[in-house]
Amino acid sequence: MLTLYNTLTRKKEEFQPVHPPQVGVYLCGPTVYSEAHLGNARGPVVFDVLTRYLRHLQYQVRYVRNITDVGHLESDADTGEDKMEKAARAARIEPMQVAQHFTNRYRQHMLGLGCLPPDIEPQASGHIIEQIQVIEEIIANGLAYEVNGSVYFDVPKYDEEGKRYGKLSNRSIEDQMANTRAGLEGQSEKRSPLDFALWKKASPEHIMRWPSPWGEGFPGWHLECSAMSRKYLGDLSDIHGGGLDLMFPHHECEIAQSQGSHSHTDEARFWVHNNMITVNGTKMSKSLGNFVLLGDMFKGPTGPLAFGYSPMVVRFFLLQAHYRSPVDVSDDALQAARKGYRKLMNGLRLLDRLTADSLSGEVIRDRTVAPLAEGRQPDTAAGDAELRKLVADVFVGLNDDLNTARAIASLFNLLRKFNTLAATTAAMATVSSAALSEAVDAYRAVVSDILGLQDEPRANAEELLKLTLEFYTEAKAEKAYDKVDVIRAALKSQGIVIKDTKAGVEWAYSEE
């Protein structure tokens, strides 16, 4: 049974869907005004594994990952220029063009990292009507007020009603009041410094603006997720997540908005937060400038990294730590991860052989039974039990708050067993083909389907072809025509024909 750590209750809870077998999952997606960095990838990778595992558990998952293309203000105060607009102005293009560009880049990188596309990928700008609707509900409930064409959420009033603003991040409204920064004063429109904007009036120079009951403007920081989560996952979804740094204020505000609207829920039953990626122990972030862009990281070198690392190595690296632990990036750690990843992939190839052998039953039986006396069947009880234990351990890890680090450790133990079995016929005789095939299926399922780790072909086809042509030329020089024919036929089966020209041996794609 899967347990998940719920930030809302601060403990691990058994996962039960609100409406089984459906499961609604929402991940706060990227703000598409710049290139994604490694830190931006962790949430999507973790939630990709989570949704893959939920599907493996036979749940019908609807996975929503939004695109924030509006609504993030640049300055500390609730005023200032939208990040999209700022980027657009700098590049002298349409804001939507900026959004589209980085959305495309983001999708490309996420696919490379093995993240399956979400079922719904809603854009904030496409849900202005829904957001206005939520604001109207909150106003109707007396928890928001309009000033000068802007609408603010009334945090103190909400808190007075016993809703407890701060329940997610575990902070009291008194403490928050006491710790209000001096720099944040001067937002005269707000009744309380804790209030946050639901709708902001657009200043004349603002490009991204929409009509509303309060005049032309744009939605506030936290509204889109509440509105879109409700639209696609209902009043109460199952799992809502994002980085730890979104817990406050973003997710806290989301809960307030949902409680304050007609939904009257915490928006999601489970609030799940992944920890940060650090560089030399310090959080990777755009503002600190110590980030490693995904595109650069795949090519390398960049920033603190002297080498490039493939997307799958990066994915494996992230999954080797538990999602609630911080992970520090370094060449040492990534190089170790690369070897581990390749080991796991070699295991996948070994399984193809193991399965092929088991399928041709005679081969296995001959090999395994041969050393035994006539008429005796090998005793596989102990071997089978051991194999099944190794498989079970993998799922123990996954079920324990999606502890991929433990699951991977168990996979390596299972892999060692496979390697031992494959080494000798005597070893192979210690397990039944039924138990073996179960274990093989489990390994494949976990590595490929759940952890989403695919083999990355590292061989260069061009180089291999060149090598083959050298053998061809050699064989031809030796007049070893049988070899020549074999090579020619093999290449032809790959759609490639060899052309003997006066200048030398060349190749072309077969036109047949």
Added chain:
RNA sequence: GGUGACGUGACCGAGUGGCUAGGUAGAGGUCUGCAAAACCUCCUACGGCGGUUCGAAUCCGCCCGUCACCUCCA
């Protein structure tokens, strides 16, 4: 200041009071035409000081150190 984490062997990184985490690196060995891979063995650590306990990396206290959130941030 408030809230919350964390300090594990050369490196990364799991650890639910007693049972080998795992990966990488290193040493030795088996196998091998040479290698590689694989397998076996070794290197067996928990910031410090106290306490609870038959027993603590794991619980409690204090101290030292690091980090995150409290402002947009995954």
